[in-house]
Amino acid sequence: MTAALEFRDVAKSFTLHLRGGAVLPVIAGANFSVAPGECAVLWGPSGTGKSSLLRMAYGNYRCDTGAILVRDGARVVDVATAAPREVLALRARTMSYVSQFLRVIPRVSAQDVVEAAGREGGLSEGEARDRAGDLLFRLNLPERLWDLPPATFSGGEQQRVNIARGLIAPRPVLLLDEPTASLDGQNRAVVAELIEERRAAGAAILGIVHDAAMREAIGGRIIDVTRFGTARAA
Template sequence: MSEPILSVSGVEKTFILHLREGARLPVVSGAGFELFSGECVALGGPSGAGKSSLLKMVYGNYRVDAGHIRVRDGDEVVDVATTPPRRLMRLRETTMGYVSQFLRVIPRVGALDVAAEPLTGDGVPREEALARAGALLARLNLPERLWGLPPATFSGGEQQRVNIARGLIAHRPLLLMDEPTASLDAANRQVVIGLIEEKKRAGVAILGIFHDAEVREAVCDRVIDVTEFAKAA
């Protein structure tokens, strides 16, 4: 078997509640797993088990208290748990994509530009980037009349489709997804299932939270039970 693109080992995280006199809230302890190219793995467990926290630790939004989160970046392996911020930013630009639950964008920037931005950041000519973004937004059934409008004015489901387009438009070998279909109707969930399957066939490794059982069963190769890490904490 090839080397994993993601290797998590011995990860621990505790939140300090400063407004509660420094109370400690253990999240995970001894978290460990591997993720390989071309597979989709779900983080499973009930609400509060630490799934979103673990995903944010892999992306580097949360620092870990102990352990390693190693991501293969070409010929180099980067430990997200200890790497400097600038190296983490480069890792996100080249290797690690993220589709969060909520779209965070600059005000007054149109949806087409929001979706195309990762491509222009990769050096793709603007005209080509906009064309590819438009094709993806059309596939996600976002009406063309909305493409020039800022997504802040959209419904939750419309914003999430822009969010998905932005997260999937550029090739990143490792893709993190936090409930990508939570705000979508049945038709658009099927579109996202198809897009995830295409990413897998292209060799992308996907780690996600999929509360929708239909989506999880359709795209995931296995489930990691996060409650085992929460028990240890």
């Protein structure tokens, strides 16, 4: 496999036991790959399973059938069937996921949240501190906020902390779920710049970006999700 990330005939549906076992089809027959140094954008109207694909790649959602292959150094891991410990190892070394929502332990400062992600991603303590400061600075997070827990921040501020956290460690696969949804133009440009830096450094990037300008700025190849089938209700 030369791709950094590859979906092979992936299908997913939700079985809603609380609604009498109703099956909600999400996606079927998803086949695509992202190469190192490539940026790809999942495209399609809402409800077509873009977010689910991204979450499946990260192991946050289960995959019913098919394989989701991630290159992890010399080996390839199928996230669809990997044991929890393997997925955790993959997240620590290989994959970053930047969501729209920040979920952190209360009471931990913004700087610490970002630094901790750097250390978990293999940076030394010093590197993590330097890079965290650098990222928060570039993302225009006012320095007076760095020592405060992000729970008290505005949506845009929280999102920037989240981006810094997702980008601090140089992981080869980057999954982005609307990373700029609540940012202003200036900060979007910074994010686009950061993403481009990571791409140029060889990361494979798969994202959901609704904003056309942002999509253009990161120069992503479009993957049309509507061309995949939808899983049939059982």
